[in-house]
Amino acid sequence: MKIAVHSSHYPYPEHKERYISGGGEKVARLVSEGLVEKGHEVTVYTASNGSPSQSIHNGVRVVRYRRMGSIGRTSVAPKQFVPEFDDADVIHIHNTTPPGVFSGLLHSYTSGSPAILTHHGTDRYVPEGSIIKRTLNYLYAEVFLEPILSNVDAITIPTTAYLSESPTIEKYRGKVIEVPNGISTEKYYNPELGNKADEIFNICSDNFVVAFIGDLIPKKGPDMLVEVADQFDQVSFIIAGDGPMIDKLRQRAPKNTKIPGYISDEEKIALLNRADAFCLPSRNHTEVFPLVFLEAFAAGTPVITSDLGTFDNIVTQDVGVRFQRGNKSGLSSCIHQLANSQQEKDRLSAAAKKNQKNTGGQVL
Structure with a gap:
């Protein structure tokens, strides 16, 4: 055909x-x-x-x-x-x-x-x-x-x-x-490559890492991460991507936040494997099913995101934590929740990897 x-x-x-x-x-x-x-x-x-x-x-x-x-x-x-x-x-x-x-x-x-x-x-x-x-x-x-x-x-x-x-x-x-989104999952789980992320992104090896990967546009909420980042002492924020907000985000970013711009697929995989949590603070109804959720799950990385209804079947309480859209204190609480509980982070990480293996393995 x-x-x-x-x-x-x-x-x-x-x-x-x-x-x-x-x-x-x-x-x-x-x-x-x-x-x-x-x-x-x-x-x-x-x-x-x-x-x-x-x-x-x-x-x-x-x-x-x-x-x-x-x-x-x-x-x-x-x-x-x-x-x-x-x-x-x-x-x-x-x-x-x-x-x-x-x-x-x-x-x-x-x-x-x-x-x-x-x-x-x-x-x-x-x-x-x-x-x-x-x-x-x-x-x-x-x-x-x-x-x-x-x-x-x-x-x-x-x-x-x-x-x-x-x-x-x-x-x-x-x-x-x-028609659910799907990815080829094998390449995303690479702990060895994740070990290189500290050098690539200049991350303190002892820090809890929160990663954002996507277009730097208002609907995805990268500015929310910049605004809450200075509340955390031993947390590194890596906000990767390009878009019209990049200059303002860099101007406002505190010392524990790095905004490298566009990153390659290899760098993305390294970051997802190093990250303790992937965060997409989407505030806008035009989000549907971000592929990066599947990429994070494949790397065994828990997700922090907002309560948009479209995410209900994707980011459940088994694989991530959610907060009221646009609510910065809710976002901070979710980060604190994972950063202060290794047991909870490990539970979500194992479930994320298993969830992706069971449901996301088919490429459309």
Whole structure:
């Protein structure tokens, strides 16, 4: 079967500065490569980091259109909206940011092929960025999204628990299919590599380590970690990732907090294996199912996160601790809870590793 995949961004084999490659984009890659392994022919249509290109990576043909600019962090490639696509039996759309969605709908309309939309969380207006970005975000979330959902043939989400956070998606429950995220777990458990993290990140070997890995954007709450970090004497905070908040976070970070920016996969695995807890203080309903939770579980690392309903089936009391979203004192209490109880940390760590082994081993 020929499958056409549309995503605003799609990961390059190597890191590219100022090119989004977050959880939604990684899911697009995992799904596309998994479909190739099942014998399907997959072509991805996406924006480039600059010049146009075509390549084949892990069996997936990737067509990248010339980037002519950006709105916020989203690349704008006008040729995405010119109907010159190849024939396809199915159109798979990743709803991360609008360009890929409109490109996929256009492909479905011109070819008559059914469209499946994988929803990554953009379904309500969040007032962030410039006036232009805010205006476009409002129009997309509040005007265009419902007609889009009406016109696709199926909607996949990684957890139906997200419906409790999304009245918009809830309206289309009849066409919603749960397809949980998955990763290849073997590479993430590497205690030997974890031993190198102290040197890589300049961590005191005796310290309890709290790690954050992700986009440095308001909805993920990295600023909350910076604001509570100075309450802890023998805890090191490593906030890894890139994004529009990085400069302000670095300016405000206390001495026990390091913000290295983007880190490689090897450095990420080292950090997850060294960390005593992984923390994602998400405060925003647009989070769905962060892949980094699975990566932390695979490394045997307990998770600290907020009480967003979409996390209910992912971060249970067996594998992590949770606090009221946006509540800094609650976040501090969770960190204190694990930092002051080796027994509790060990219990959660063992359960996290077992949970991931039992439920997360299949790559989509």
